[in-house]
Amino acid sequence: MKTVILIGALGKMGQAALIGLGNHKVITAGRSGDVDHIVDITNEQSIRTLYETVGHFDAVVNTVGLCEYASFTEMTEAQWMTTVMSKMMGQINLVRIGQEYIADAGSFTLISGILNKKPIPYAIADATTSGAIDTFVKCVSLEMPRNTRINVVNPTVLVEAWDVYGEMMPGFEPVPSALVGKAFERSVDGFITGEVIVVDA
Numbered sequence: 001m002k003t004v005i006l007i008g009a010l011g012k013m014g015q016a017a018l019i020g021l022g023n024h025k026v027i028t029a030g031r032s033g034d035v036d037h038i039v040d041i042t043n044e045q046s047i048r049t050l051y052e053t054v055g056h057f058d059a060v061v062n063t064v065g066l067c068e069y070a071s072f073t074e075m076t077e078a079q080w081m082t083t084v085m086s087k088m089m090g091q092i093n094l095v096r097i098g099q100e101y102i103a104d105a106g107s108f109t110l111i112s113g114i115l116n117k118k119p120i121p122y123a124i125a126d127a128t129t130s131g132a133i134d135t136f137v138k139c140v141s142l143e144m145p146r147n148t149r150i151n152v153v154n155p156t157v158l159v160e161a162w163d164v165y166g167e168m169m170p171g172f173e174p175v176p177s178a179l180v181g182k183a184f185e186r187s188v189d190g191f192i193t194g195e196v197i198v199v200d201a
Contacts, residue, residue, distance in 0.1 A: 001025055003057045004188060005050070007094070008064035009035055012161045012177070013111065017063050017153075019181030021188065027054055030064070041065075041090035044097065051101040059188050060098050061109045062091055065133075067126040075125060083125035088132050099145060107149040109187040110137060114156040114200055120169055130154070134196045141194030149193035153183045156200045173201030 002024045008014040009028035018026065028035040029050060037053060040046040041064065051057075065087030068079035091110045098108060112130035115123045137152040144150055157165045159174040166174070183197045 002059055002188065003027065003054075004059040004061055005029055005037075005054060005057050007039060007041065007060070007062045011063060012158055013063040013155070013180070015160075016155075016158060016177035016180040017061050017109075017184040019178055020183070020185030021061065021181075024059075024188070027057070041094060042085050044093055047093055047097050051098060056103060057101070057106070058103045059107045059109070060094060060102065061184055061188065062094055063111050065091060065111060065129065067123075067129070069122045069126065071122055072124045080125055083129050087126070087129040088136075091133055092136060095140065095150060099148060102148060105147040105149075107151070107188055107193075109184055110150070110152040112152050112154040112196070114154060114172075114198070117154070117198070117200075118156075118172070122168070137196065138194050144193070149187075149191070151187040151192060151195045151197055153180065153187065154196050154198045155180045155183065175199055175201055 004021055004024045005027050007029045010030050010033045029037040029039045037050050039050040067083045095108050110133055112133045115127040116131035119127050133152055137150050141150050157169055157174045159176045162174045180199050183199045
């Protein structure tokens with residue numbers, strides 16, 4: 001049994017990850033709500049405080065990244081920076097700071113998303129930062145210390161979230177949370193590293 005920090009545990013993607021982490025001790029974290037620890041991934045000190053408070057842990061699984069949606073011609077710098085600082089730099093900082101604290105041979109699992117492979121209108125910032133995280137994971141896996149692994153789950157829309165996102169994504173086939181949970185399980189329990197685990201219909 002591993003000790004896993006799950007960030008974004010209360011969200012639909014976090015709940016999907018939780019399905020795949022059933023064999024482990026899961027410590028939940030998020031910006032608010034009924035979680036074990038409060039953390040803001042856009043704040044370096046908040047991330048460091050989380051790791052120091054938890055103490056020993058074997059894996060970090062992140063399922064959050066705030067994105068702004070607008071057409072490219074209307075997207076402001078502030079909207080770009082909101083997305084970059086959360087979905088990109090927030091996740092990079094989880095790893096950059098976390099590698100100081102994680103147990104030997106631990107693992108990080110980040111989140112990207114299918115929109116960098118299958119673009120839709122108004123999602124340019126989401127698609128761009130998802131692509132950046134996919135690339136980051138592939139490259140940084142070659143530099144991770146102490147046999148630490150890192151992967152990213154790149155999922156399509158969940159069945160359980162179709163009522164929220166379905167109208168934005170015509171022609172997409174949603175997948176069940178249990179299937180996405182398997183991707184998180186593979187990342188945490190397997191031996192792969194530097195992989196983009198795509199979950200699509």
